[in-house]
Amino acid sequence: VRPAHVLPDTHAVFEGENPQYVYTVGFASTELWGDDAERFTLHVDLFESYLEGDR
Amino acid sequence: VTETRRPGPAQRTEALESLLVERGLIDPAVMDRFITTYERDVGPLNGAKVVAKAWTEPGYRERLLAEGTSAISELGFAGPQGEHIVVLEQSDDVHHVVVCTLCSCYPWPVLGLPPSWYKDPAYRARVVREPRTVLHEMGLDVPAGKQIEVWDSSSEVRYLVLPQRPAGTEDWDAEALTGLVTRDAMVGVAVVEAP
Numbered sequence: 001v002r003p004a005h006v007l008p009d010t011h012a013v014f015e016g017e018n019p020q021y022v023y024t025v026g027f028a029s030t031e032l033w034g035d036d037a038e039r040f041t042l043h044v045d046l047f048e049s050y051l052e053g054d055r
Numbered sequence: 056v057t058e059t060r061r062p063g064p065a066q067r068t069e070a071l072e073s074l075l076v077e078r079g080l081i082d083p084a085v086m087d088r089f090i091t092t093y094e095r096d097v098g099p100l101n102g103a104k105v106v107a108k109a110w111t112e113p114g115y116r117e118r119l120l121a122e123g124t125s126a127i128s129e130l131g132f133a134g135p136q137g138e139h140i141v142v143l144e145q146s147d148d149v150h151h152v153v154v155c156t157l158c159s160c161y162p163w164p165v166l167g168l169p170p171s172w173y174k175d176p177a178y179r180a181r182v183v184r185e186p187r188t189v190l191h192e193m194g195l196d197v198p199a200g201k202q203i204e205v206w207d208s209s210s211e212v213r214y215l216v217l218p219q220r221p222a223g224t225e226d227w228d229a230e231a232l233t234g235l236v237t238r239d240a241m242v243g244v245a246v247v248e249a250p
Binding site for chain 1: 183184185186187188202203204205206207208209210211212
């Protein structure tokens with residue numbers, strides 16, 4: 001978990017700063033690119049509103 | 056519009072700049088100050104000092120890994136594009152490499168301005184798809200057993216890689232070590248080698 005940041009999606013279009021927590025999420029390369037992918041982990045910083053609850 | 060008729064980034068930037076100046080939105084003197092500061096005074100030497108200090112002072116290394124931004128500011132390095140710096144430590148098992156897939160986010164206070172390959176769409180697209188191949192093309196062969204971790208600077212967080220201290224430098228002091236640390240090693244596309 002990272003500190004809260006201003007959400008650029010709304011800030012850039014003048015809809016407010018909308019600060020949110022940012023989460024660094026690691027994805028397995030095979031989950032993104034399929035079984036043939038090189039084996040590695042890709043970490044992406046995602047704003048809270050990009051995430052959805054476990055279903 | 057065909058690709059050949061589109062003006063290049065330099066031309067588009069120039070057009071944008073003159074519009075912003077014309078409308079009084081930016082002061083060209085302020086922009087020039089920024090450019091000379093980051094071209095002349097701030098560069099990868101700052102990051103190299105941080106790395107050498109971490110190699111020679113275990114307590115500093117711990118602080119750096121726990122809270123990058125504040126540990127880096129102990130050396131007086133802070134400013135735009137460095138408000139939230141996270142330090143990634145290379146090890147025998149893990150190799151970290153940093154990218155900004157969206158643009159060219161980069162930790163300015165410790166590395167200066169990004170090199171052109173870092174901004175290249177090919178690097179940005181391919182290092183998140185086939186990092187081992189890209190690193191090999193850039194002259195770095197990551198051992199097969201080593202896990203590769205790619206970090207996309209997709210928020211305000213900026214990443215700095217803490218390379219492994221090369222063998223044979225046990226007697227070196229921080230100042231000598233600083234001279235070994237390269238910009239590319241602090242992005243994770245190279246390792247630091249003893250001469």
